[in-house]
Amino acid sequence: MITAFLITMSALGASGDAARLFEEAGTAYSQGNYEEAAGKYSELNLMHNIHSPALLYNLGNAYYMQGRLGKAVLHYAAALTIDPGFEPARKNLEQALGETKRSLPVPDIRQVSANPLIRYYPLSPLQSLLAAHVGLFAALLLLLARQWRDMPKYAWAMRLCLAGACIFYGLALAGDRASRSAPKLAVAQTEEVPVYFSMNESEAPRFLLYEGDRVLAERVEDGWVCVYAHGGERGWAKKDALGLVEHMIW
Amino acid sequence: MKHGSRLLLIAWLAACAAHAREPVTASVSATRAAAGEIFYITLHANGSDVKEPDLGPVAAAGVQLGSPSVQSSTSMQYINGKSSVIQSRAWRYPASVAQEGTITIPRISITVDGREYFTQPMTIEISRVADTPVPVPGKGGKLSVEEMAFVRAVTDKSSVYQGEPLTLRLQIYQLNTGYISITGPRSLPMPDTEGFYPGPEWQDTHMENYKDQEYEVTEFGRVLYPAMPGELKIGAWNWQGMVRWHDTRRRVQSAARMFTAPEIAITVMSLPEQPEGFSGAVGKFRFTAQLAQTALTQGTPVRLTFTVSGEGNPNTISAPRLPDLAWAHVSGPETETRQEEHSPEVAKTFSYLLTPLEAGTHTIPSVPFVFFAPIIKNYKTEQSPEYQVTVDAADGGNTLVAVGGSADAQRSRIQVFEEKILPVITEGDALFSESGANSARLSILALLSPALPLLVFIVLFAWLAWRGRLSRDQGYARRFYAKNKCLKALKEARASAEPSENLDVLLKVFIADMLNVNEAGLTSSDVEDLLKERRIAEDSIAMTVRVLRACERARYAGRNAGPEETEALCTATENVVEQLHAALQETQS
Numbered sequence: 001m002i003t004a005f006l007i008t009m010s011a012l013g014a015s016g017d018a019a020r021l022f023e024e025a026g027t028a029y030s031q032g033n034y035e036e037a038a039g040k041y042s043e044l045n046l047m048h049n050i051h052s053p054a055l056l057y058n059l060g061n062a063y064y065m066q067g068r069l070g071k072a073v074l075h076y077a078a079a080l081t082i083d084p085g086f087e088p089a090r091k092n093l094e095q096a097l098g099e100t101k102r103s104l105p106v107p108d109i110r111q112v113s114a115n116p117l118i119r120y121y122p123l124s125p126l127q128s129l130l131a132a133h134v135g136l137f138a139a140l141l142l143l144l145a146r147q148w149r150d151m152p153k154y155a156w157a158m159r160l161c162l163a164g165a166c167i168f169y170g171l172a173l174a175g176d177r178a179s180r181s182a183p184k185l186a187v188a189q190t191e192e193v194p195v196y197f198s199m200n201e202s203e204a205p206r207f208l209l210y211e212g213d214r215v216l217a218e219r220v221e222d223g224w225v226c227v228y229a230h231g232g233e234r235g236w237a238k239k240d241a242l243g244l245v246e247h248m249i250w
Numbered sequence: 251m252k253h254g255s256r257l258l259l260i261a262w263l264a265a266c267a268a269h270a271r272e273p274v275t276a277s278v279s280a281t282r283a284a285a286g287e288i289f290y291i292t293l294h295a296n297g298s299d300v301k302e303p304d305l306g307p308v309a310a311a312g313v314q315l316g317s318p319s320v321q322s323s324t325s326m327q328y329i330n331g332k333s334s335v336i337q338s339r340a341w342r343y344p345a346s347v348a349q350e351g352t353i354t355i356p357r358i359s360i361t362v363d364g365r366e367y368f369t370q371p372m373t374i375e376i377s378r379v380a381d382t383p384v385p386v387p388g389k390g391g392k393l394s395v396e397e398m399a400f401v402r403a404v405t406d407k408s409s410v411y412q413g414e415p416l417t418l419r420l421q422i423y424q425l426n427t428g429y430i431s432i433t434g435p436r437s438l439p440m441p442d443t444e445g446f447y448p449g450p451e452w453q454d455t456h457m458e459n460y461k462d463q464e465y466e467v468t469e470f471g472r473v474l475y476p477a478m479p480g481e482l483k484i485g486a487w488n489w490q491g492m493v494r495w496h497d498t499r500r501r502v503q504s505a506a507r508m509f510t511a512p513e514i515a516i517t518v519m520s521l522p523e524q525p526e527g528f529s530g531a532v533g534k535f536r537f538t539a540q541l542a543q544t545a546l547t548q549g550t551p552v553r554l555t556f557t558v559s560g561e562g563n564p565n566t567i568s569a570p571r572l573p574d575l576a577w578a579h580v581s582g583p584e585t586e587t588r589q590e591e592h593s594p595e596v597a598k599t600f601s602y603l604l605t606p607l608e609a610g611t612h613t614i615p616s617v618p619f620v621f622f623a624p625i626i627k628n629y630k631t632e633q634s635p636e637y638q639v640t641v642d643a644a645d646g647g648n649t650l651v652a653v654g655g656s657a658d659a660q661r662s663r664i665q666v667f668e669e670k671i672l673p674v675i676t677e678g679d680a681l682f683s684e685s686g687a688n689s690a691r692l693s694i695l696a697l698l699s700p701a702l703p704l705l706v707f708i709v710l711f712a713w714l715a716w717r718g719r720l721s722r723d724q725g726y727a728r729r730f731y732a733k734n735k736c737l738k739a740l741k742e743a744r745a746s747a748e749p750s751e752n753l754d755v756l757l758k759v760f761i762a763d764m765l766n767v768n769e770a771g772l773t774s775s776d777v778e779d780l781l782k783e784r785r786i787a788e789d790s791i792a793m794t795v796r797v798l799r800a801c802e803r804a805r806y807a808g809r810n811a812g813p814e815e816t817e818a819l820c821t822a823t824e825n826v827v828e829q830l831h832a833a834l835q836e837t838q839s
Contacts, residue, residue: 019678026676037674044681054680061674088672095671125692129699136703143707147714162707169700176692 018048022055029062038062053083060089064096070189070211072096074243077185077214081245100212106185107216107230115178121171125179128172135165186217186227186242193242195235199224206235217244273297273362276369278345278355284377285350286396288490288506291315293341293369297362300339307356308345314510316344316490317439344490346508350378395505397463398425399432399493403441403511405484411519412479413532414624415449415561415594420470420487420511425463429496434509435489440470441513442485447563449473452592473594475532475563479520487511521622525629529570531621533562537570539617539634546641551605556583556634558619559597564589569600570617570634577612577641579605609643725766732763733831740824749816753823754801760827761794764834774798786833794830797822 025040041059044050060075076093079086097103110119123131142158193213194205199222207229209215215227224236225244279290291313293303305315318341325336347353352375357368399422406417420440424432451472458467476482487510494504521532540555556570564587572580583600590596606612614637623630720727739756743749761777762769765784774795781791797819804819 018681022678022681023676026674029674050681052681054675054677058674061671064671088675092671126696129692129696132700133703136700136707140703140707140710143711143714165700172692173697176697 018044018050021048025058025062029058029065032065034062034065038066051078051082053079053086053089056082057086057089057092060092060096064092069096069100070187071243073100073212073214074187074189074245077187078245081185097212101210102213104209104213104215105230106214107228107232109183109216111232112183112216112218112228113178115182117171117174117178118182121175123171123175125172125175128168128175132165132168132172135161135168139165183216183218183228184244186215186225186237186244188213188215188241189243190241193237195227195229195233195237197235199236201238207233209237215242217242220244274360274367274369276355276358276372278372278374280374282375282377283347285348286346286507288316288344288346288508289374291343291345291355291372293343293358293360294339295360295362295367296336296338298335298337299363300337301361303341304359305343308358311353311356312349313345313347313353313355314486314488314508316488316508317435318343344506344508346510347374347376348510350376352376393425395493395507398430398495399423399491399507399509401487401509401511403484403487403514405514405516408515409517409519410476411532411622411624411627412476412521413530413563413566413622414476415533415563416446416474416476416516417594418443418472418474418484418514420472422468422509423458423460423465424468426457426466431494433492433494435491438470439487439489441487441511443474444485445477445480445482445518446474446484447477447565449475449563450589450594450596454592471592475566476516476518479518482516482518484514484516486513522628525620527571527618527620527631528629529558529568529619529621530566531558531562531568531619532566532624533560533621534623534625535560535562535567535619535621535632537619537632537634541614541637541639544637544639546606546639548606548609548641548643551603554602554604554614554637556600556602556617556619557597558600558621559595561594562596562621564596564598567598567621570619572602572617573615575604575612575614577606577608577610579607581605606639606641609641611638611640613638728763728766729834732760733827735763736760736827737824740820740827744820749820751805753819754798754805757794757798757801757823757826761830764830774802781830784834784837786830786837790829790833794826797826 021040021044025037025044028034028040029037038059041055041062044055045059056075056079060072060079063069063075064072073093073096076089076096079089080093083089113119139158139161142154142161146154146158188209188211191211193209193211195207195209196203197206209227209229213229215229218226218228218234220226220239223239225239225242226234227237227242228234273296275294277292279292283289291308295303309315320342321340323338325338326333352373355372355374357371359366359368361367402419402421402423404419404421406419407414410416418441422432422434424430449472451470453468453470455466455468458465474484489509490506491509492504492506494502497503536557536559538557538559540557542553546552554572558567558570569583569585572583574580580602582602584603586599586601588597588599604614616636617634619632619634620629621632622628720730736756736759739752739759743752743756746752758772758777759769761780762772765780767780777798778791778795781794801819801823804815
């Protein structure tokens with residue numbers, strides 16, 4: 001009991017601290033102290049382990065106002081990953097991308113991924129799950145309809161709905177699993193990010209990424225990221241020069 | 251003699267082989283054609299490296315050529331261990347000749363393996379009329395196919411200045427009856443417009459009276475801007491099509507046609523010496539300016555918009571130069587181009603954002619816009635009005651940040667906050683709201699969510715199936731209700747004045763229900779036989795028969811049974827019911 005009370009009190013205290021820090025960051029931002037605002041928002045993000053879309057969005061704004069477009073793009077993208085319907089983040093992301101050197105589009109993950117589900121299946125896991133629910137509900141209604149009038153077509157339709165629900169549920173599970181192993185979105189954080197043929201900095205770069213350019217990170221090895229850029233270019237870039245965020249497939 | 255004939259045979263075979271190996275050949279589909287009628291010129295070439303044929307001489311001879319269909323095949327040869335790749339290409343050009351007479355298609359050059367080869371010249375007789383007049387329903391007289399459908403390419407000017415807009419109209423005329431149609435290639439080829447910048451394009455359909463006939467005209471309009479001075483040409487518009495019509499008997503007739511519009515020569519004159527401040531615009535323009543308001547507040551931005559509208563290439567119109575305003579910070583311009591549909595009219599706006607920095611009365615001077623007006627063959631200058639503005643001092647000046655130094659230095663370091671992005675979120679509640687789960691990932695709860703409706707479905711299905719069996723299967727229903735019915739009757743019997751009277755009946759009814767037989771006339775011996783048939787344990791059968799007989803005796807005895815005896819009988823009956831129920835359930839299962 002006492003332990004529970006202490007945990008609750010400490011949690012309340014922590015949330016109070018976070019709220020105060022959030023307010024301070026907002027004040028710093030309104031006074032034009034963007035670096036300070038970004039520092040406080042980052043502290044909330046990293047020390048207090050808060051990953052709300054609003055916080056990531058504010059952090060993106062603070063970086064944008066400092067002219068750090070790469071970080072701004074990264075945080076707006078992160079906010080949109082958590083809440084895809086977060087319209088202010090989408091609008092500011094568009095604005096930030098418009099100011100990058102070339103506003104590189106995100107490569108189509110369906111072309112990169114070897115997973116046939118990602119490549120060809122159009123529904124998201126959530127949509128598949130909803131379809132499965134619809135199938136089950138329809139089967140339930142048909143079961144009741146059979147009691148009202150026992151017709152063979154009701155039985156067949158019920159079996160069909162059940163089979164459909166099972167298939168959609170299977171696709172939802174598979175889609176969810178596929179999304180967990182899908183490539184992440186990487187955003188170039190420095191003015192120029194050289195991309196090499198292999199994990200060798202001494203060779204001539206294959207191509208350059210500019211700050212704010214968005215690519216897909218296929219895998220990460222020994223401080224290097226295998227990136228896939230729009231247009232089908234592939235190569236290795238240093239991980240320090242990139243920011244990674246989960247990518248929305250659907 | 252014999253030796254000589256052998257030599258002749260060898261020479262003939264060698265000549266045949268040489269002919270067979272000729273890398274370039276040409277043929278025509280017909281040696282006679284009518285003027286305007288389509289025939290085909292086919293070219294073949296074989297070799298390791300085959301280039302495109304040079305058809306310049308053919309066009310010069312008055313033969314109009316359409317887009318060719320090309321066939322190509324590649325084979326690999328191994329001779330004495332050496333491999334070589336052989337390409338075989340064939341071009342099939344639709345062609346037509348407008349003038350009658352004998353036309354010689356000249357030698358056509360094709361480069362094969364770096365060497366130039368020529369085809370043999372071909373002759374074709376062109377007769378006078380391509381189409382015999384055909385009667386068309388709805389039209390009084392007879393019409394030729396050329397009158398039914400034809401094309402024209404026209405420009406609004408033949409002499410223009412460099413950069414001056416020129417409208418090219420490509421028109422397909424089709425006689426306005428419901429019985430004539432034209433089929434063209436899937437992608438209609440457009441004439442070559444090298445030397446012109448492409449402008450807006452449009453397409454429309456209208457009716458037109460041409461040579462006393464009413465035609466439906468499909469028009470492809472496009473604006474062209476000559477890029478360089480000199481004699482430029484808009485290439486001929488050639489394409490192969492099919493005209494279909496219904497004759498007087500409503501039968502579908504068709505004829506292939508080469509639709510041709512000749513090339514158009516355009517004389518492009520260079521612009522006179524350019525004056526200072528020339529915007530680069532050539533055409534017919536209007537220049538207007540608009541200031542959102544003249545009563546301003548220090549630090550509050552106001553928009554000053556210049557609009558150039560008219561006919562001309564919008565890409566060459568540069569922004570009007572706003573003179574330096576010492577009292578304001580100027581940003582921009584933001585440019586927007588709007589193109590009118592189906593017209594060469596454009597409107598280009600240049601929008602400056604002025605942020606007044608000093609209070610007082612100030613002037614925005616007149617801004618010139620210099621362009622070349624072809625109609626007067628000279629440059630023209632339009633002026634925007636001069637604006638007098640009053641700037642009120644701001645209360646806090648909170649939209650400005652001024653940092654140290656002289657007034658000029660302050661101005662140069664002034665940072666204007668332009669609301670390009672949406673502001674930060676300051677509500678504390680938003681900090682902890684993890685709203686909107688990632689649509690690509692599902693929580694465990696979401697993944698398990700179908701379990702509940704599935705469970706509901708299974709339970710409902712099982713219950714409904716059981717209810718269905720109860721209503722359909724009489725034996726099952728009797729068996730299901732037998733025990734409860736019997737125990738209920740036993741309870742009522744116990745409460746009655748003479749309990750022993752009905753004990754044997756209710757026990758027999760119970761057994762009949764459990765075995766799904768008719769209880770009428772059932773004796774203890776029948777019960778014994780039936781139970782034996784169902785392979786019930788001997789001791790259970792014996793006990794059942796014993797209780798049944800005891801009940802019968804109690805019923806038919808002359809005196810009423812005592813309470814202890816009655817209670818013992820009821821208890822024995824109850825035990826028998828329980829025991830038989832369990833035994834028969836086991837047997838059934």
